[in-house]
Amino acid sequence: MFINSGRRGILGGLGPILLAVLAIVVLAIVASQAFFSRASAAPQFRSASAGEKAVALGVALAEAARTLPEGGTTTVGEITTSRKWPSNITKVSYVASDRQSAASLTGWEPTNPENVAVVVVRMTGFFRVEIPAPRGVTPYVTGHQMTIVADSTTGQMLDFDLEPTDSTVALPAEQALLPTS
Amino acid sequence: MPPRRIRCILATIAATVLAGASVVLVEVSPASACDNNNHCYGTAWSNPSGIIGLAADISPSCMRAPNQTFTTDELWLEDSSAVNWVEAGWLNQGTNLSIGGNTTAGIFGFYADSRPGGGFHAHILEVGPPTGTFKHVAINKTASNTYYGGFDGHQGLSTGNSMTPTVGQWGSETNGNTTAGYSWVRNTQYFSNGSWHSGTGPDFSVEVDNNQNFSWISQPNSYNAGPSC
Numbered sequence: 001m002f003i004n005s006g007r008r009g010i011l012g013g014l015g016p017i018l019l020a021v022l023a024i025v026v027l028a029i030v031a032s033q034a035f036f037s038r039a040s041a042a043p044q045f046r047s048a049s050a051g052e053k054a055v056a057l058g059v060a061l062a063e064a065a066r067t068l069p070e071g072g073t074t075t076v077g078e079i080t081t082s083r084k085w086p087s088n089i090t091k092v093s094y095v096a097s098d099r100q101s102a103a104s105l106t107g108w109e110p111t112n113p114e115n116v117a118v119v120v121v122r123m124t125g126f127f128r129v130e131i132p133a134p135r136g137v138t139p140y141v142t143g144h145q146m147t148i149v150a151d152s153t154t155g156q157m158l159d160f161d162l163e164p165t166d167s168t169v170a171l172p173a174e175q176a177l178l179p180t181s
Numbered sequence: 182m183p184p185r186r187i188r189c190i191l192a193t194i195a196a197t198v199l200a201g202a203s204v205v206l207v208e209v210s211p212a213s214a215c216d217n218n219n220h221c222y223g224t225a226w227s228n229p230s231g232i233i234g235l236a237a238d239i240s241p242s243c244m245r246a247p248n249q250t251f252t253t254d255e256l257w258l259e260d261s262s263a264v265n266w267v268e269a270g271w272l273n274q275g276t277n278l279s280i281g282g283n284t285t286a287g288i289f290g291f292y293a294d295s296r297p298g299g300g301f302h303a304h305i306l307e308v309g310p311p312t313g314t315f316k317h318v319a320i321n322k323t324a325s326n327t328y329y330g331g332f333d334g335h336q337g338l339s340t341g342n343s344m345t346p347t348v349g350q351w352g353s354e355t356n357g358n359t360t361a362g363y364s365w366v367r368n369t370q371y372f373s374n375g376s377w378h379s380g381t382g383p384d385f386s387v388e389v390d391n392n393q394n395f396s397w398i399s400q401p402n403s404y405n406a407g408p409s410c
Binding site for chain 1: 255272277280281283284299301302308334340341348354
C-alpha cells in the first residue's frame with residue numbers, strides 16, 4: 001500500500017506535466033500545418049518548359065488569328081500557318097503555373113477542388129473579341145491587354161480577361177514570345 | 182405594322198387574358214440573319230425588385246455549331262446600363278472562332294461577365310458535358326464586388342464586379358442561322374430580397390429572333406429555348 005501510494009503520488013505529479021507537454025506538441029503540429037498550408041496556397045508561377053512554351057505559342061497564335069481588329073491586313077492563314085504576328089500585337093509573354101494560382105490574374109477564384117497545370121499568356125496590342133452577351137448589347141469588345149490561362153497539356157482556354165488598357169505589369173517569371181530576342 | 186404581326190400580337194394578348202397571367206406580349210422580331218455582329222436570341226426577361234441571382238436546371242437535347250458559329254443555353258443578370266452583366270450556362274462553339282477568348286470547338290459549361298469600369302472576363306467551368314443531361318446553373322451576387330458562378334458543381338467567384346443587377350434573362354443566344362441548341366429548362370428561380378423564389382419573376386416578356394425558340398412548358402417554372410434540333 002505504501003509503495004502503491006508512492007507510485008500514484010509520483011505519477012500524479014507527472015500527469016499535469018505530461019498533459020502540458022502533449023498540448024504543446026499538438027499546438028506545434030497544428031501551427032506548422034497552418035504555416036505550410038499558407039505557404040502552399042501562395043500563387044505559384046515558374047519559368048515554362050520547352051513543351052509548355054510550345055503550348056503557349058499555339059494559344060497565342062490561335063487568339064491572334066481570331067481577335068484581329070477591323071481593317072487589319074494580316075490574314076488568318078498567315079498567322080496560324082506561317083506564324084506571322086499581326087501588326088496589332090506588340091508584346092506576347094508567357095509563364096507556367098496552376099489554375100488555382102493563375103485564375104486570379106483574370107479576376108476569378110475557382111472554388112471547386114479541381115486544379116490543373118496551365119500556361120498563362122499575356123498579349124498586348126489592340127484586340128477585337130466576339131463575346132456572348134445579353135440581348136441588346138454589342139456582341140464584341142475591344143481592348144489592349146489580353147490574358148489567357150490555358151491547360152498546359154491540351155491548350156484549352158480556361159480563364160480569359162480582356163482589359164481596356166495595358167496594365168504594363170509583367171507576369172511573374174515571364175518569358176517573351178514577342179518581341180523575339 | 183404588318184397585318185400578320187398585328188394578328189399575332191392580338192392573339193397573344195387574348196390568350197394571355199384568358200390565362201389570367203400577367204405576361205407582356207410575345208414579340209417575334211422580323212427575320213434578320215444572325216451573324217457575328219448580330220446575335221439572335223430566344224429569351225424571357227423580367228426585372229423583379231432587388232434581383233441579384235438566377236438559377237435553373239438546363240439540358241440541351243442537341244447542340245450543333247457549324248464553322249464560325251456558336252450557340253448557348255444560359256442565364257443572364259444585367260444592370261440598367263446594359264453594358265454590365267454576368268452570365269452562365271451551356272456553350273457550343275464551332276471551329277475557326279474565338280468566343281469570349283475560347284478558340285476551341287466543343288461543348289462547355291461557362292461563366293462570363295462584363296464589369297463597370299471595363300473589362301470582359303470568361304471562364305470555362307466544364308469541358309465536354311454530355312447533352313441530354315440536366316446541369317444546375319446559378320449566378321448570384323454574394324458581396325458588393327463579388328459574383329458566384331456555377332455549372333454542374335464546377336464553380337468560382339468573380340471578383341471585382343460591382344454591378345447592381347436589375348434584369349434577369351433566360352434563354353438562348355446564337356450567331357448562326359443553321360445552329361442547334363434546343364434545351365429543356367426546369368426549376369427556374371430568382372434571388373431577391375434575401376431569398377430564392379420559384380419562377381422567372383413577375384411581369385416577364387418573351388422575345389424570339391430568327392432561328393430561335395422560346396416556349397413555356399409550365400409557366401413560369403420550365404420552358405424550352407434555343408435553335409431547333
